[in-house]
Amino acid sequence: MDSKRTLSRILEAPQAMEGEGVPIRRAFPSHEFGLLDPFLLFDHFGGVTLKPGEAKGFPDHPHRGFETVTYMLAGEFEHRDSFGHHGILKAGDVQWMTAGSGLVHSETPAKSMLENGGLLEGFQIWVNLPARDKMKAPHYQELSGANIPTARSEDGLAAVKVIAGSALGVKGAVETHIPIEYLHVRLQPGAVFTQALPANLNAMVYVFQGSVSVAGRNVPQYHVGEIATNGNSVTFEAAEPTDFLLLAAQPIKEPVARYGPFVMNTAAELQQAFEDYREGKMGSITVPR
Numbered sequence: 001m002d003s004k005r006t007l008s009r010i011l012e013a014p015q016a017m018e019g020e021g022v023p024i025r026r027a028f029p030s031h032e033f034g035l036l037d038p039f040l041l042f043d044h045f046g047g048v049t050l051k052p053g054e055a056k057g058f059p060d061h062p063h064r065g066f067e068t069v070t071y072m073l074a075g076e077f078e079h080r081d082s083f084g085h086h087g088i089l090k091a092g093d094v095q096w097m098t099a100g101s102g103l104v105h106s107e108t109p110a111k112s113m114l115e116n117g118g119l120l121e122g123f124q125i126w127v128n129l130p131a132r133d134k135m136k137a138p139h140y141q142e143l144s145g146a147n148i149p150t151a152r153s154e155d156g157l158a159a160v161k162v163i164a165g166s167a168l169g170v171k172g173a174v175e176t177h178i179p180i181e182y183l184h185v186r187l188q189p190g191a192v193f194t195q196a197l198p199a200n201l202n203a204m205v206y207v208f209q210g211s212v213s214v215a216g217r218n219v220p221q222y223h224v225g226e227i228a229t230n231g232n233s234v235t236f237e238a239a240e241p242t243d244f245l246l247l248a249a250q251p252i253k254e255p256v257a258r259y260g261p262f263v264m265n266t267a268a269e270l271q272q273a274f275e276d277y278r279e280g281k282m283g284s285i286t287v288p289r
């Protein structure tokens, strides 16, 4: 039987500065909202038009034990890592990086952005890895916007970019370690969009344009709505042009020991991560700038 999931809480994503001074809205972690297993962090960055020379980024830093997923809406970011990997993420592109056992990378505005300025906007989410996958070799999945399928409702009022998982019968391209749905949903006024979402998946919505109603409650712009685990589908309704991300995944249900760029299961593993980083075991970036 189809039973509708409701919202358990709605919180505004507070503004902050990250990296060298990139304006962000961080839906979590915060003192009110620690994580939504397996999602560890949700940042909506930019959304601002930068002047020439003003673009800032995230210089060399390590990661171990989880995945970072970057989805660009506008602007260009250049990334480099300690394994010699190098590339440019453009508007619409997705980089799904499995940090696994560890690497050092940098995420900085591309040269064209630095020189010309322009609108920079996107999302970075951190997805935890189960203990069995935390020490896997680092791995990338890079999707250009053209390779991310879009599903459309019959009435044309809902368009869904399927980054991971599936929607309206369309399957996403990313391979994930655990079942994950990562959807960018665009609704026109009057749209009603229903997504099957089994109750064993933790789920959230983040609205970055317009507002969306779920089971009679409104999620305004720049707010995160946690979706209760009380049904097997969720219905979104919009009265204005609206864009939101829908994230859902099977929780890992393991202890989380996190500090800065490392997310492990125990304090000892966290300590080991810092030691390995200090001893240079995660490497350093040698790709020329």
Ligand code: FE2
Binding pocket: 058, 061, 063, 068, 105, 107
């Ligand atoms: Fe990073």
